[in-house]
Every structure is written in structure tokens, then in C-alpha cells.
Amino acid sequence: xxxxxxxxxxxxxxxxxxxxxxxxxxxxxxxxxxxxxxxxxxxxxxxxxxxxxxxxxxxxxxxxxxxxxxxxxxxxxxxxxxxxxxxxxxxxxxxxxxxxxxxxxxxxxxx
Amino acid sequence: xxxxxxxxxxxxxxxxxxxxxxxxxxxxxxxxxxxxxxxxxxxxxxxxxxxxxxxxxxxxxxxxxxxxxxxxxxxxxxxxxxxxxxxxxxxxxxxxxxxxxxxxxxxxxxxxxxxxxxxxxxxxxxxxxxxxxxxxxxxxxxxxxxxxxxxxxxxxxxxxxxxxxxxxxxxxxxxxxxxxxxxxxxxxxxxxxxxxxxxxxxxxxxxxxxxxxxxxxxxxxxxxxxxxxxxxxxxxxxxxxxxxxxxxxxxxxxxxxxxxxxxxxxxxxxxxxxxxxxxxxxxxxxxxxxxxxxxxxxxxxxxxxxxxxxxxxxxxxxxxxxxxxxxxxxxxxxxxxxxxxxxxxxxxxxxxxxxxxxxxxxxxxxxxxxxxxxxxxxxxxxxxxxxxxxxxxxxxxxxxxxxxxxxxxxxxxxxxxxxxxxxxxxxxxxxxxxxxxxxxxxxxxxxxxxxxxxxxxxxxxxxxxxxxxxxxxxxxxxxxxxxxxxxxxxxxxxxx
Numbered sequence: 001x002x003x004x005x006x007x008x009x010x011x012x013x014x015x016x017x018x019x020x021x022x023x024x025x026x027x028x029x030x031x032x033x034x035x036x037x038x039x040x041x042x043x044x045x046x047x048x049x050x051x052x053x054x055x056x057x058x059x060x061x062x063x064x065x066x067x068x069x070x071x072x073x074x075x076x077x078x079x080x081x082x083x084x085x086x087x088x089x090x091x092x093x094x095x096x097x098x099x100x101x102x103x104x105x106x107x108x109x110x111x
Numbered sequence: 112x113x114x115x116x117x118x119x120x121x122x123x124x125x126x127x128x129x130x131x132x133x134x135x136x137x138x139x140x141x142x143x144x145x146x147x148x149x150x151x152x153x154x155x156x157x158x159x160x161x162x163x164x165x166x167x168x169x170x171x172x173x174x175x176x177x178x179x180x181x182x183x184x185x186x187x188x189x190x191x192x193x194x195x196x197x198x199x200x201x202x203x204x205x206x207x208x209x210x211x212x213x214x215x216x217x218x219x220x221x222x223x224x225x226x227x228x229x230x231x232x233x234x235x236x237x238x239x240x241x242x243x244x245x246x247x248x249x250x251x252x253x254x255x256x257x258x259x260x261x262x263x264x265x266x267x268x269x270x271x272x273x274x275x276x277x278x279x280x281x282x283x284x285x286x287x288x289x290x291x292x293x294x295x296x297x298x299x300x301x302x303x304x305x306x307x308x309x310x311x312x313x314x315x316x317x318x319x320x321x322x323x324x325x326x327x328x329x330x331x332x333x334x335x336x337x338x339x340x341x342x343x344x345x346x347x348x349x350x351x352x353x354x355x356x357x358x359x360x361x362x363x364x365x366x367x368x369x370x371x372x373x374x375x376x377x378x379x380x381x382x383x384x385x386x387x388x389x390x391x392x393x394x395x396x397x398x399x400x401x402x403x404x405x406x407x408x409x410x411x412x413x414x415x416x417x418x419x420x421x422x423x424x425x426x427x428x429x430x431x432x433x434x435x436x437x438x439x440x441x442x443x444x445x446x447x448x449x450x451x452x453x454x455x456x457x458x459x460x461x462x463x464x465x466x467x468x469x470x471x472x473x474x475x476x477x478x479x480x481x482x483x484x485x486x487x488x489x490x491x492x493x494x495x496x497x498x499x500x501x502x503x504x505x506x507x508x509x510x511x512x513x514x515x516x517x518x519x520x521x522x523x524x525x526x527x528x529x530x531x532x533x534x535x536x537x538x539x540x541x542x543x544x545x546x547x548x549x550x551x552x553x554x555x556x557x558x559x560x561x562x563x564x565x566x567x568x569x570x571x572x573x574x575x576x577x578x579x580x581x582x583x584x585x586x587x588x589x590x591x592x593x594x595x596x597x598x599x600x601x602x603x604x605x606x607x
Binding site: 098 | 237240244248251260264266271277281286288
């Protein structure tokens with residue numbers, strides 16, 4: 001079960017990286033970034049899981065899952081959201097100038 | 112306590128600047144300089160504490176395995192001193208050029224300053240990632256600050272590559288946490304010794320790849336020339352002089368603490384990357400016509416020298432790398448400020464257009480000549496000394512190839528810096544054809560910039576001579592010792 005989640009995360013990470021490297025549309029680049037980020041977050045969340053654990057909300061009885069990764073995930077979500085918002089803002093500005101989001105037609109972004 | 116202040120004061124200034132703007136509508140340059148002085152003196156105080164009595168500050172009083180620890184030792188202190196000098200100089204240049212006008216610029220600047228001090232002082236791997244992202248977001252915005260299309264493109268390119276690097280660092284952090292259950296770097300140094308070989312390989316691959324993208328070494332350097340050449344002069348100087356050095360610190364800290372005793376292949380990879388950067392950066396710089404792009408590619412090559420020093424995995428190599436880091440900060444900031452001012456005077460950044468400057472701005476050209484002699488590595492200057500130490504330590508580490516690469520790179524860099532200088536000194540078409548110059552602008556006074564650039568050039572000379580004094584060598588070798596002495600670091604943090 002957890003192994004499946006790890007495998008999914010790594011596959012999503014690779015899909016994201018592939019999208020960034022291959023696609024020539026700036027919006028798809030941003031989608032790739034978002035995919036990579038979600039994959040890493042999926043790994044972190046899964047790593048806190050303990051079989052048979054209960055939610056770590058006091059008061060609880062028995063073995064709780066590790067709450068630390070959830071705190072990391074929240075922090076990382078905020079960071080990822082600001083990165084992606086900034087990227088979209090840059091793209092909107094560039095679109096106003098070039099009237100396109102195609103990488104090949106924007107001068108400085110080739111290669 | 113001083114360690115916390117070094118992070119808190121700049122962040123507080125960044126937070127207060129928008130409020131001052133809202134209340135007063137104008138922001139005086141005096142206020143910004145007071146905030147800058149306070150932040151920089153807090154950083155220097157932290158550096159002083161860390162140098163004479165290595166300190167640990169536990170946030171909220173939690174033990175290092177649960178909470179976040181701030182650690183100031185000699186390596187951190189050296190880099191704190193470097194960022195204080197560099198960002199102080201950049202702030203002074205920006206104040207001279209813009210005055211107190213663009214409040215957004217100064218808010219971002221202080222955010223950058225606070226997060227840089229955070230990276231240099233933190234002893235927690237996840238906290239390092241968080242500060243790294245604050246730092247990166249502020250840097251993307253500063254690159255794009257002028258809002259010209261070039262700057263926006265450079266900012267976006269930097270953002271995409273920087274975020275990929277950050278996600279690799281986060282992935283490495285996640286793997287580390289899964290394998291060991293702790294994130295404190297000192298505890299990790301002990302825990303990583305006993306985990307399976309394959310896991311360690313995955314962790315080191317992710318962390319080193321992410322940090323290499325952030326440093327802008329050769330195979331993944333695409334963002335660097337655009338970002339460093341499109342920004343305004345003060346920002347270019349800050350990016351090339353200081354920001355890259357913070358990434359170098361993170362790479363050095365993480366690699367030495369985690370992989371020195373466990374995975375020697377990491378250092379071979381760093382040496383190879385460094386050698387490629389030296390050759391690639393110099394060859395690309397040779398082909399540039401734009402003076403700021405040329406300087407940016409030269410930065411790629413100089414990072415290669417530093418990486419070769421780190422890749423030696425010895426105290427001598429680390430000391431040489433830190434020495435070259437200092438020298439490169441002085442030389443490249445000076446060169447960027449000089450080139451920026453001269454190209455603004457001429458209204459062009461093409462090297463072939465920057466002619467006749469020897470007649471109109473002789474002092475600036477003289478300073479540029481001294482700084483480029485230092486960066487090429489003419490013997491009495493500091494660039495020669497640090498390259499020499501790097502060559503010695505890399506030869507001591509067993510391979511002679513990096514040393515040969517450095518020697519070849521020096522010849523190439525001499526070629527392109529001489530090309531710039533010959534353009535500066537040549538008389539130029541305007542005066543020889545007898546026509547009046549097309550733009551009879553009054554040369555603007557840039558006395559503060561000139562004082563900074565002049566003192567940097569002087570420091571290049573002084574550091575080159577100082578490298579012979581035993582006291583100075585003692586200082587740098589103790590930085591190198593601190594960098595590779597993992598046991599002392601672990602003992603400092605855990606209190607054992």
C-alpha cells in the first residue's frame with residue numbers, strides 16, 4: 001500500500017520533470033512544476049504513516065501516525081504556491097508583451 | 112541570541128518598510144541606511160560570536176532532535192562576514208542610484224539579507240530548504256525588478272530552474288527523513304553512517320543535484336548568464352558576488368557534514384562538475400559581445416574553481432575554496448559595478464561600443480584593469496594566490512587534471528579580459544572622426560560607487576600580499592579545519 005504510494009510519487013515526479021524539459025508551452029512548464037511539487041509532498045506525507053496508526057489529535061489512544069511530516073507538507077505547500085503564483089505572474093506579463101506563451105517564439109527563453 | 116538577531120533584524124526591516132511607505136508615502140534614504148546598518152552589524156556580531164566562541168541557539172528551548180538549532184561556527188562566520196561586506200556594498204550602490212524611492216526593492220533586499228543569514232546559520236535540513244526558498248523568491252523578483260522584457264524572461268528562467276533545484280533538495284530532505292527520522296544536521300551526520308548504501312546514494316544524488324543547480328555550475332548554468340546580466344547593476348553585483356556564495360556555503364556544509372565519511376563519490380562528482388564549469392564558463396565567456404553577459408559567464412568559471420577546491424575533500428581544499436570565494440566576491444562585485452557604470456555612461460553594453468573610456472574615465476578604467484588582473488590571476492594579486500592554493504590542494508588530493516584545467520582556463524580568461532581592456536583604451540570613432548559626441552551628457556557623479564570599487568581593488572592587492580603572512584594563513588586553515596571537522600560540529604550541537 002505504502003510502496004504503491006511511493007511508486008506513484010516517483011512516477012509523477014518524473015512526469016513533471018519530463019513535461020518541463022519537453023513541452024514548449026509555458027503554462028505546461030508551470031503544470032510540470034506543480035506536478036513535481038505534489039509528488040514530493042506525497043512522499044513526505046506517506047513517510048509519516050504507521051500501519052494501524054490513529055490521527056495524532058489529542059486525546060488519542062494507541063499508536064498515532066507521525067505528525068511531523070504533515071507540518072513539513074503544510075510549509076512546503078505554502079512555498080510551492082508562492083513559487084507557482086510568481087511564475088504565473090511572470091507569464092502573464094510576458095504574454096502581454098509577446099501575445100504568445102510558446103517558448104520558441106519568446107526570444108530569450110530558447111535553449 | 113546574537114544568532115537570532117542576525118536573522119530577525121533584516122526580516123523585521125523587510126516587514127516594516129511597506130508600513131513606513133503607507134504612513135509617509137516617501138521613504139527616506141536615511142531610514143533605509145539605518146536599517147541596513149542595524150542588519151549588517153547584527154550579522155557581524157553573529158560572525159564575531161561564531162568565530163571566537165562557536166555558539167548554538169536552540170529555538171524555543173527544544174532539544175536539537177525535535178526543535179530547530181541555529182549554529183554559528185568558523186565556517187558560518189566567514190560567510191557571514193562575506194555576505195555583510197557584499198550586501199552592504201550593494202545597498203550603498205542602490206541607495207546612491209535610486210535614493211529611497213522604490214520601497215518594493217528595499218523590502219525584497221532585506222528579505223534576501225535575512226534569508227541569507229538564515230541559510231548561513233541554520234543547523235536543520237528542512238529549515239535550510241525553507242530559508243533557501245525565501246531567498247530564491249526574493250532573488251527571482253529582484254532579477255525581474257526592472258520589468259523590462261529581458262528581465263522578465265531572465266526571472267522566469269531563473270524561477271523554473273531554481274524551483275526544479277529546490278524540489279530536488281526537498282526530495283533529498285524527504286528521503287533523509289524517511290531513512291533516519293531526524294532533520295538536525297549534526298544528528299544526521301551520525302545517523303547517515305548506518306543506513307544502507309543504496310539509500311545514501313539516492314539521498315546524495317538528490318541533494319547534490321539540487322544544490323548544483325542552485326550554484327549555477329556548468330551543465331545546469333542556463334539561468335545564470337541571463338539572470339546576472341539582465342538585472343540592474345547593484346543587483347547584478349549582489350547576485351554574482353553574494354547570492355552564489357550562499358549556495359556554495361550550503362553545498363559545502365551539506366556535503367562535508369553528510370558525505371565526508373560516508374560517500375566519497377560525491378566529491379569526485381563535485382570535482383568533475385568544477386572542471387567542466389571552468390572550461391565551459393571560460394569558453395562561453397570568450398564568445399560574448401555583451402560585457403555583462405561576459406562577466407556572468409566568467410562567474411560560471413570561477414564557481415568551477417571553488418567547486419574544485421571543495422571537491423578535494425580536505426581541510427586545505429576547503430580553506431582554498433573559502434579564500435577564493437572571498438576573492439571572487441571582491442573582484443566580481445567590483446567588475447560588475449564598474450562595467451555597469453561605464454556602460455550606462457556610453458549607453459551600450461556591447462564591448463566594441465565601449466571605446467575611448469580611457470580618456471573620459473581614466474580612474475574607472477584603471478580600477479577595472481586592476482580587478483581583471485586579479486581575476487585572471489597575475490601573481491601579486493589575490494586571484495593568483497587563491498588559484499595557487501586550489502591547484503596545490505587538488506594536486507595533493509591525487510589528481511593533476513583539475514590543476515591543468517585551471518591553468519588552461521587562466522589563459523582563456525586572460526584573452527577575453529584583455530579584449531575588454533583594449534576596447535576601453537582604444538581611442539574610439541567619436542573622437543578620431545572629429546565629430547562632436549552625439550550625447551553631450553554631463554557625467555554623473557558616482558562617488559560612493561567609486562569608493563566601493565576602489566576599496567575592493569585595494570583589498571585585492573592587500574589580500575594578495577596578506578596571503579604570505581602566517582597569521583592570515585592560520586585564519587583560513589582554521590576555517591578549512593572547521594569545515595571538515597564533522598565530530599567537532601556534532602559535539603557542538605549535541606553538547607557532548
